[in-house]
Amino acid sequence: MDKHYDAKAAEAKWYPFWEKNGCFHDEPGEGTPYSVVIPPPNVTGILHMGHALNQTIQDILVRWRRMQGKNTLWLPGTDHAGIATQNVVEKALKKEGKRRQDLGREAFLDRVWEWKKQYGGTIVHQQRMLGNSTDWSRERFTFDEGCSKAVIKVFKQLFDEGLVYKGNYIVNWCPRCGTALANDEVEHEPNHGHFWYVRYPVVGSEKGVKGEPYADYVMVATTRPETLPGDTAVAVNPKDERYAHLIGKTVILPLTGREIPVVADDYVDREFGTGIVKITPAHDPNDFLVGKRHNLAEINIMNGDGTMNELAGEKYVGMDRFKCREAIVADLEEGGFLDHIEDLDNQVGHCYRCHEVVESRLSKQWFVKMKPLAEPAIEAVRSGEVKFVPERWSKIYFNWMENIQDWCISRQLWWGHRIPAYYIRGNACEEGTANSELVFVAETKEEALEQAKAKSGNSALSLDDLVQDEDVLDTWFSSWLWPFSTLGWPENTKDLDYYYPTCDLVTAQDIIFFWVARMMMAGIHFMKKPPFKNIVIHGIVRDAQGRKMSKSLGNSLDPLELIDMYSADALRFSIALITSLDCDTKVNKEKFEIGRNFTTKIWNAARFLEMNTPAEGFGEIAGELTADEKHILLATDKACKKLEEILENYRIQDGALVVYDFFWTQICDWYVEYAKDAPDKNRAFAILRDVFYKALKLLHPYMPFVTEEVAHQLGYLKDGETIMREKFPAGYSEEEKAAWGHTEEVYDFVEKKREAITALRALRAEYKVTPATFVKVTVATDDARAAGEVESLKKAMRAESIEFVPAGSDLAMPSKMTAFGTVYLSLEGLVDKAAEAKRIAGELAKLAGFIKASEAKLSNENFVSHAPEAVVAEAKRKLQENKEKVAQLEKLAKLFA
């Protein structure tokens, strides 16, 4: 084996090998499968730390289950990401000086597909670098033929069930993207804004002159003066006696001269602002509702791109909304309507894609009624049929689901599933009225024509007379079908039958509502079964300061760079080790050294084993095993069982710790050191070889590349074989254990022996006896097994002699008490007496405290009678031990006096 592990070579060798040889692929078969669908990344995306974390967790679970012998499917794919992808292609067009409108819908879509063909493979290529064992032969895309079919079918079914409707509603509108956004696509951020106090003269009052207040007016405070031309009322709280006299009166809308009523509505907060609110139903969601209650006109004064339209008034037409704000404020001031301006901190919504300030806009949109879908999805979690891991996320899920709002699913984009609704050309419905008889939803235009003929009674209609809705569906409208559309639904495929429902869904907390909750609803509604059994929620990767990683902050770590620097295994292992499901993960580059160092350790340990392997190999493990040999076998057994239990509970981090400690501490630090000087080297190494392979298999889900490479280097596997499909070690059988005669006692005995070795090393360090010096050691113990360990103790302690004396012997030498016995170091060198005396005095003081506390505890009748016997006995033993320590130290103190 080479002195250095070449991670890049191993990665370049093994991934293609696995993929080509179908190692990631299973066919539907017998038994309970283990199936997982990947959260599809945006096709425009590049791999970031969030993906690395998310996919490492999944791959660990998937590789582990596969090695357990389960029929396993991890299904990969990408999301067509409507807005994001369209934006990317539009940007490219812009460089050519074109807009999508210049190309027209079809040519533009061709262009996007072309882009997808060329660049859409970036992220799936990058996912391979991580070592993901996803079944690429089943890779899907939310906009591929099958998924599109599923989307259309689902839309039609929901429409037929009355769960989809088209309505004139106020929606969140991104003027930059030119589309509606769902509520949860809007991010609210704090904003330092202003409150403009504006006077609305009461009709009939004396008109003021420039610069002077009107004699009688109502004072309205607004943060959005530019929407003033759209006002159709002002509102006060009905219980507000200050303004009771105004209700029913009419005021004049400044700048326009239009007369608008004063209405009373509970929505108005008496305490906030002036207690009088201008009502702009077309540009504010609350005002919209007030408008409905009072039957107010809705005046839309803005274009889709955020400029003002003719209804805003001649002067403002074409003006950008923020420019218009300045203009209107100036004009109000000019006209004497502006009373004063205050600073105000409020929240402003931004587009989650492009960060533009979102506008509330009245428009016709499609919605899904969510309440009926949410109810069974709540029940599925409440009943325990579907579990959240960690469980606490279910509370957040319930909280959201119980307050769920209808979902705006139409988007004014071109890149996406076009809504399969058709209208008769020229009919009013073309503009889209709510659930008209003349809206035809069908899977094909031909079917829509049949409906149209039947419903309109006009059998002369042709395909040319029908127009399709211009809008496309929200991207999440395809991803909520992901767990079954990717398995072939609506066709009745073998995959669907065998792999649905999936087992675990692993994702970050930030898309519980976007995605997880909606998948639950879709799965239950269309498949009659929840789409997965466990929802595993992990944290978000943050930088060292705890900030979310983002391009704009420039604090992102690039997983590919980390792979290049430290290897994929290092990235995976480190991220697994530092990640807790319970909270967000803070990372910096240095943390990935842990994984890199571990990889190196594995490689070097393998080299050691290889160097010590004779050409003819090791023989059978025969003869009477030493205590250390039994110990490592049992430690292996324990590690296997522990890891199994840990992974069953999704404790990825704990699992990483277990394999790390097992390999590094148990195998390398202790057993390898033992093996170097073992009485029967051949047997000791035969055991090491056996244990080492088990360790590689335990490590494989965490570190697939180095384990595969080492397993081949050491000849555990032949060419063409893979560790991926080896059986995950479950420990040793009872028969095996009986054969090598292990007992828990032997295990504990070796643990004690190690304690004695450590104690001796500590004594050396305290008394500055260099490791090179051979020392005389005395151990006070009654353990009959001790005599058998003389040779191994001498090696480990670098002792020229070891003498055993009965326990309780009282020698005037520095010592440490251990569970093995009291270890004495014979001091032959010079020692700083004063320093020793001081150290001993400190230790005595510490012990006196413990003794006092435990004596108090033991003389407490309540403790002795209530606490379990074992606890009391342990307390007594400890007290006795500490007393002995004191006696020993006092004796020693005299030596240094």
Add this chain to the structure above:
RNA sequence: GGGCUAUUAGCUCAGUUGGUUAGAGCGCUUCCUUGACAUGGAAGAGGUCAGUGGUUCGAAUCCACUAUAGCCCACCA
């Protein structure tokens, strides 16, 4: 306003149903390089478990309140 979570060593975090003198990694200090590994080995220092009160024989762990930090939802025009 509604909901959720966290606060343990200098840093990042473990700590299973309450039960030895609260652990790990990194960092720090001291020592150690002739053969698996300095990306290493050995040893060590470092914590009144945010605070207060309660339950208990016994609390980092359970309960209440307080403080601080963070997240989510809804939002004030």
